[in-house]
Amino acid sequence: MFLVTGATGNVGAELVRALAESGERVRAVSRSGQAEGSPAGVEAVAGDLNRPETVRDALDGVRGLFLMPGYGGQRQILADARAAGVERVVLLSGRSAGTDDRDNAVAGYLIDAEDAVRASGLRWTSLRCTSFMSNALQLADQIREGDTVRVPFPDARTADVDPYDIARAALAALLSDDHADRVLELTGPQALLPADRVRILGEVLGRDLRTVGLSHDEARTELEAQMPKPYVDAFFGFFVDGTLDESVVLPTVEQVTGRPPRTFAQWARAHTDAF
Ligand SMILES: NC(=O)c1ccc[n+]([C@@H]2O[C@H](COP(=O)([O-])OP(=O)(O)OC[C@H]3O[C@@H](n4cnc5c(N)ncnc54)[C@H](OP(=O)(O)O)[C@@H]3O)[C@@H](O)[C@H]2O)c1
Structure with missing residues (x-):
């Protein structure tokens, strides 16, 4: 039996599917x-990852745990997992965990989560992912409304990774000890600008989309309406x-899953319904 947290999210839902397709109980x-x-x-x-007592019973009979980072209950959940006989934990983390910059709010919670799994006494694997391709879902409302797409950080070139590939790497780490006690740094196959992703989305959707880069002031105003300021500072x-x-x-x-990572065009073709 495997326990997947964040199971209805971008990565968790792919992992639930991958485990079920492999014949595992989930x-x-x-x-x-x-x-x-x-x-x-x-x-x-x-179950609520901020309230470990709501997750405890679900650990019964579990061999491997896929854990979302940064929730208040993480250390207790890991202690409960060990007590329940769980063997392996695979943590969803991010590349910024490698910066050691605890003053950055995002890096800080990821570093704490990695510290917690390393101290858990379980065999652990940390998936340090670049930005997710699914972040493009944040553009869906704009794309439904018109052809102009406003994006923050227009000059930030990132090799986004498909949650499908993160889930495939998680599957490999849950099913064997081949990746135990290691960090796996997961990226997609191409470094793209936000405007490249908008262009590819337009090609896949058959639309002539145009990108407008937000100024830093505009981006700060928009992002502060969506998330606490320390996280906005972190992204800046x-x-x-x-x-x-x-x-x-x-x-x-590719090393971990045996297949090349999916391109952004492949991600977009699999998610046209969302736009
Ligand atoms: N986006 C990126 O570029 C990026 C990059 C690196 C790392 N990450 C990490 O990836 C994580 C997001 O992954 P994702 O995109 O797969 O998730 P997501 O699509 O945002 O979904 C979040 C999942 O977690 C569940 N959840 C939220 N709060 C919970 C709580 N208190 N207790 C239990 N379950 C809870 C949600 O279901 P309910 O709402 O029903 O609980 C849902 O299943 C973040 O923690 C982030 O640190 C993201």
Whole structure:
């Protein structure tokens, strides 16, 4: 039995599917406990990662745990996992965990999460991912409304990774000890600018989309309406001050999964319904 947290999210839903297709039993945790869209046989349960007592029973009989980073209950959940006989934990992390910059709010919570899995006594694997291709879903409302797409950080070139590939790497790390006690740095196959992704989305959707880059002031105003200021500062640190280079393309996905990482065009073709 495998326990997948964040099970209705971009990565978790792909992992639930991948485990089920591999014939594994899966328990899928989210706060909603939503089962809709899960493959047959998947056990959907409600649990809150900020309240470890709501997750404890779901650890019963589990061999491997896929853990979302940064929730208040993570150390207790890991202690409960060890007590329940869980063997392996695979953590969803990000490239900024490698910066050691605890003053950056995003890097800080990822570094804490990595510290927690390393101290857990379980065999662990940390998936340090670049930005996710699914971040393009944030453009969906604009694309439904018109052909002009306003993007923050227009000069930030990033090798975004498809959550499908993150899930395939998680699957490999959950099913064997080949990747135990290691960090896997996962990137997509191409470093693209936001305008490149908008162009590719336009090609896939048969639309003539035009990108307008937001100024830093405009981006700050828009982002502060969506998330707490320390996180906005964190993204300015990465993409404006250049504390994180996400343009690097690494071979890890292919090494771990045996298949080349998916391109942004492949991601877009699989998600046309969202636009
Ligand atoms: N986006 C990026 O570029 C990027 C890059 C590197 C790392 N990351 C990491 O990836 C994570 C997001 O992954 P994702 O995109 O796959 O997720 P997502 O699509 O945002 O979905 C979040 C999932 O977690 C569940 N969830 C949220 N709060 C919860 C709670 N308190 N207790 C239990 N479950 C909870 C949600 O379901 P309910 O709402 O029903 O609970 C949902 O299943 C973030 O933690 C981020 O640090 C993201």
